[in-house]
Amino acid sequence: MPTRILPAVGEADAARSVTTLLSQLPDAEPVAPVADSTQLVDTLARLAAESVDELPEVVVVHERIGPVPALELIREVALRFPAVGVILVTSDASPGLFQAAMDCGARGLVTLPLGYEELASRVQAVSQWSTGVRRHLGHGGDVFTGAGGTVVTVSGAKGGVGTTVTAVQLALAAQASGRTTALLDMDLQAGDIASYLDVQFRRSVVDLAAITDISPRVLADAVFRHDSGLALLLAPGEGERGEEVTDRAARQIVSALRSRYETVVVDCGAQLTGAGAAAVEMADTALLVTTPDVIAVRGAKRTVRMWDRLQIRKAEETTIVVNRHTRAAEIQPALVRRITGTAVTATTVPAHFKELQAVVDAGRLHELDNRSTVKQALWALAGELGLVKAAPEDRRAGGRLRGDRGAVSLRRRRDSGG
Template identity: 85%
Template sequence: MPTRILPAVGDADAVRSLTTLLSQLPDAEPVAPVVDSTQLVDTLARLAAESVDELPEVVVVHERIGPVPALELIREVALRFPAVGVILVTSDAGPGLFSAAMDSGARGLVALPLSYEELAHRVQAVAQWSVGVRRHLGRGSDVLPGVGGTVVTVSGSKGGVGATVTAIQLALAAGASGRSTVLVDMDLQSGDIASYLDVQFRRSVVDLAAITDISPRVLADAVFRHDTGVALLLAPGEGERGEEVTDRAARQIVRALRSRYETVVIDCGAQMSGASAAAVEMADTAVLVTTPDVVAVRGAKRMVRMWDRLQIRKAEETTVVVNRHTRGTEIQPPLIRRITGTAVAATAVPANYKELQGAVDAGRLHELDSKSAVKQALWALAGELGLVKAPEGAQKGGGRARGGDRGSLVFRRRRDGGG
């Protein structure tokens, strides 16, 4: 059986030299190379969704792959696709990097300039390891295209458009349908989910920021179990501490939550930080809430374009939700779709703040009347996005499988003055 090898190389010259050598290896079947980290993870996710047997046995990652650094990419691949063996190609073959690569999950390291003998030996060894893992897992095993549950981010086109209310109701709907659900407040400076749900808390997302290996017990200590059954991971009470949650920490936190809960809903607020950028980039579904007015729709367009420029998420991979919708307004969902270039949810949330005001003022948004048109719309939206348990054969919509982290890293570099 030929060994399928997927090269991940960003440099054109390196692609040619690597693919030439790979094509000369005995029983090798190189597939079309991918040119960046997100394309690699997307390709593997698509193949894994069909079957673990569709995955290549070997992935060869070049040290200059981008935008995500090679070791972080290897760690992501090893976590999400444990039946794939990864080889790092690098000009630094010293013991320090070798150890770091193995810690990240690589199965081998090949030094530059490439040697046919070394590459052949390493590919053969890693391919045998991969076949052994698949035999142990069993054919058709439940290796998922992601680690565990579904991640949905909710962002606002500007402040006050209803992103937090939307995130809360989506989480409540998912939890009520029987899914284990966590609601995360990633609006780190001004998040207020605790006030909406009348929660007094000591722990917050900041308590996980400095932990490199988030165990289930550590995670359980940080979340607050709400009366509704939904777990809460809240923003810090002191907004300035939000800076402690870096994009790297956010990625670790999201991965830990995804492995523990069926549904992870993250309120990212309306201001983008490195942490929220990481969450949006990693999400299966990214929701952007807007109201049907000129200022908010311009904000939505600006946000979508910024995500695209920073390679966080493409416009067509974002779902806009129209809040406070009325039939009489001049700006309707089809126009918003054309302006932003995004998908627009079929479910629009009606303009009826009076239904919400009492529950919001009392901090009891979870007790919103089931007859409320706003609640009914938001729970219908949860169904549209695939967050509630649906009958057999129902299709999940509104998202894509993602796992790379390129956008958050680009954002961090630009925020720090680079690029």
């Protein structure tokens, strides 16, 4: 059986060189190369959604791939697609880089300029490894084989607009519908998900910050299992320790959660940090919560522009949800859309804080009454974003859910030029 090889090479000349040499290998079946990290992850996700057997046995990653650095890309591929063997092509043959590549999950390293014998040997070894892993997966095992869960970040246009309430209720809606769901508090200095859910905890996201290889067991030790079924990864009790969570650590943590849960909701708070920026960049859907007042909408516009300047997220790739909405307000969702240049959810959240006050004060937000119009709106928002599974009677003949638009990924929107 031929070995399917997917090259990920950013430069056109290098891509032609790599593809030409791969095509000369015995029993090799190189496919069209991808030009950046975004296309690589999207391609693998699409194939994995069909079947693990559709994935290529080998992925060849060139050292100058972008925008995600090669080692971080290898780590993400290894976490999300464990049946794929990755080979790093690099001009650096130092033991330090070799060790770093292996720590990130690479199965081999080939030095530049490429040589036929070295490449053939590595491809053959990695292909055999990949085949063995797939044989093991066919008999079960505690290994994630899907394309990875959906990541939704929830950020605030300013403090006090309802970011955490939104994040918690979206996660609860996803969990209640039957999706395995993790809720990550990435508001590292002021995160209070633990207070909203009355949780006493010892471990937090900081405990994962210095770990280079987050295994399922290590992740499980850091996660708090809530009575609602949610897996909680909480902000540190000592806010100053939030600085220990770098953008690189955030990428690893979000990737690890994505590899184990169908839905990952991340509360990023209202203050931009490197870790929060990394989460927003990685997200399939980035929500920005605002209220219909001048100060908050100005804050939303400022945030959208900052994300764009820092190349975290384009305005058209950001989705705003209007909280505390009333029909009498001068600022309506259509105006928010024009001011910010973003998409705005069809679902708005009504201004009925009195429904929330008792459960918030008691730290029992998960016990919010089903008759609450705020809860109904936020759970409807979860449906609009494609985070909930509908009952069988709500499915169309083609298998799509009514009102389920799905969460359009950042990467796919970039590929389509959106």
